[in-house]
Amino acid sequence: MKGRNMTRWRDPAKDPRQEPKSNLITLEGAQRLRGILDHLSRVKRPALSAKVGEAAALGDRSENADYTYNKKELNRVIARIRYLTKRLDELQVVDRLPANTDKVYFGAFVTLEDEQGEEMHIRIVGHDETDTTRHWISVDAPLAKALLGKSLDDEVTVAAPGGEQTWLISEIHYRLPGADAETDA
Template structure:
């Protein structure tokens, strides 16, 4: 799955570790396995009609592309840890609970764009919702521009996962 290059280079410590683990899994486990299969398939002779060779060679190129992306991305990311000055306000890494005028509630964590994949409870710091909530406090109202017009949300709760450590 190809992920877009994002503009924000912030990431939580857990998100950074997850990307690092993906890199290590690809580099130390997956790539050597696929390389062995490619070497074995190549030794069988005619590569033009060898499905094992062609499929695994393509897979190896995909792995190498993802590894290049991860190395460059990990090198440029800035890990953001909780700071006591953030207490009581919405900043990067916060878990936020909000409610609209109709009583609909949402809870999510504001994280870097590299962390939102596969998670329904994370939103990117680059999203309109996150931008509207930044620096707000409990009971503040945030107006979010949506395709159907603006919508008001009220902040119910703000938590930081690392605040107690």
């Protein structure tokens, strides 16, 4: 059978999508996920349910595009609510600073300098709060794994698609949990 349902076979033992993800999340990330869950449950789902009900009342559902679209959207929202509820139960909120703030641990803001002297600012966060625009990387990412436990002025070498890259840790700092997110982003 050919078509859109066919996918490339991947060896489960080597598939990076099968690797277990850490269950760590920052306090801000947990609050954001709870806010999304609350919005979906209290606002989005009831509104979509009402739209589906209105569209169903119009009659023939098989040719009713409004009914079909809103029903699919409602199912998508319900699935997202189910996922967030389950995921929030699994997560471990890190709501305190590490004992030694001179080393890189979960939640750290790290400034790295490459061999050409260019700087990169990253933050190590949980899988559910990664954000490429803010340079927040998952604690499960290869760069984050290489940085964990390192100190200021340590060199870290990471395998990258273009070859190995070496970074020097030039700054490490943390933000108190619950502090204003815009001050250190």
